[in-house]
Amino acid sequence: MRHHMIGSYVQFPRDFARKALFWPDGGLKMAKGKVARVQARGASKRSLALTLLLSFTVVLLFLLALGIVSLPVRREFSPREGPTPVNANSLERVAFGGLGERGKQWTQVLSWEPRAFLYHNFLSREECEYLVSLAKPRISKSTVVDGSTGKSMDSGVRTSSGMFLNRGQDKIVRAIEKRIADFTHIPVEHGEGLQILQYGHGQKYDAHHDYFSDPFNTRNGGQRMATMLMYLSDVEEGGETVFPAAKANFSAVPWWNDLSECGKQGLSVKPKMGNAVLFWSMKPDGTLDPASLHGACPVIKGTKWSAPKWMHVWEYKV
Numbered sequence: 001m002r003h004h005m006i007g008s009y010v011q012f013p014r015d016f017a018r019k020a021l022f023w024p025d026g027g028l029k030m031a032k033g034k035v036a037r038v039q040a041r042g043a044s045k046r047s048l049a050l051t052l053l054l055s056f057t058v059v060l061l062f063l064l065a066l067g068i069v070s071l072p073v074r075r076e077f078s079p080r081e082g083p084t085p086v087n088a089n090s091l092e093r094v095a096f097g098g099l100g101e102r103g104k105q106w107t108q109v110l111s112w113e114p115r116a117f118l119y120h121n122f123l124s125r126e127e128c129e130y131l132v133s134l135a136k137p138r139i140s141k142s143t144v145v146d147g148s149t150g151k152s153m154d155s156g157v158r159t160s161s162g163m164f165l166n167r168g169q170d171k172i173v174r175a176i177e178k179r180i181a182d183f184t185h186i187p188v189e190h191g192e193g194l195q196i197l198q199y200g201h202g203q204k205y206d207a208h209h210d211y212f213s214d215p216f217n218t219r220n221g222g223q224r225m226a227t228m229l230m231y232l233s234d235v236e237e238g239g240e241t242v243f244p245a246a247k248a249n250f251s252a253v254p255w256w257n258d259l260s261e262c263g264k265q266g267l268s269v270k271p272k273m274g275n276a277v278l279f280w281s282m283k284p285d286g287t288l289d290p291a292s293l294h295g296a297c298p299v300i301k302g303t304k305w306s307a308p309k310w311m312h313v314w315e316y317k318v
């Protein structure tokens with residue numbers, strides 16, 4: 001009974017309990033010593049496990065801080081993938097916002113002098129139609145900047161019609177402006193309001209630079225450094241954006257045979273609804289790039305709608 005009690009009070013390993021039963025007098029003493037040893041062994045195992053866990057946590061935090069490992073988070077948009085995800089899937093739509101679905105997107109380098117890139121399907125058809133619908137009721141004859149006064153004036157150099165939207169004027173405009181900022185790495189606040197242009201038959205904009213040569217227009221935001229020119233419609237014939245001073249093989253473009261005579265005078269892009277051309281008026285060293293000279297060829301057939309977004313070096317106050 002006593003033996004049984006010893007064995008049952010102290011819940012030791014079975015062989016230990018058996019020994020205590022055979023040596024009833026020394027059993028308890030031996031049991032105490034063994035208990036202490038077993039407890040000590042248990043404690044040292046626990047502290048070893050704790051030390052290992054702590055070291056693992058410290059190493060993991062260190063690796064996370066260095067970016068060598070990352071936690072599996074839900075993936076929506078990775079800037080490392082660049083601005084041209086191949087397919088417009090639902091996640092991209094969430095990440096970019098905007099209206100409607102954009103078709104297949106990819107980027108073409110047009111030229112390095114000037115730096116110019118063509119973004120296919122930068123806008124959806126719905127976004128193009130929406131911008132045109134905003135412009136139509138308020139469109140009027142386009143102007144150019146007078147170099148001596150900095151004021152806008154009527155000119156035969158530019159015969160299109162146009163109007164300005166307010167920066168961030170509604171949710172869709174904000175989504176498009178955010179997309180432009182993401183693609184260009186120029187903050188939304190550096191941009192002027194979107195301009196919407198309409199070119200009817202024969203209308204054009206002769207070759208010019210988007211940067212200013214007067215001291216007035218650089219007061220707000222400094223120089224214009226880049227332009228995102230979006231095409232809101234197709235054009236049946238003519239209406240190309242032409243870069244006559246580009247250092248490139250003009251006839252190497254795949255659409256060479258479809259260009260008008262004007263379009264063949266430089267590196268040209270044919271307007272296509274939803275596409276956009278990003279070109280830089282400044283070189284990476286901050287100097288102006290004369291090779292960014294560009295113009296809009298006369299429309300021969302159809303109507304052209306385009307939307308330039310001019311971006312400045314500094315914040316542009318609106």
Ligand SMILES: O=C(O)CCC(=O)C(=O)O
Pocket residue numbers: 197205210229239240241294295296297306308
């Ligand atoms: O519409 C185009 O193709 C060019 C427009 C342009 O050059 C401008 O507005 O500065």
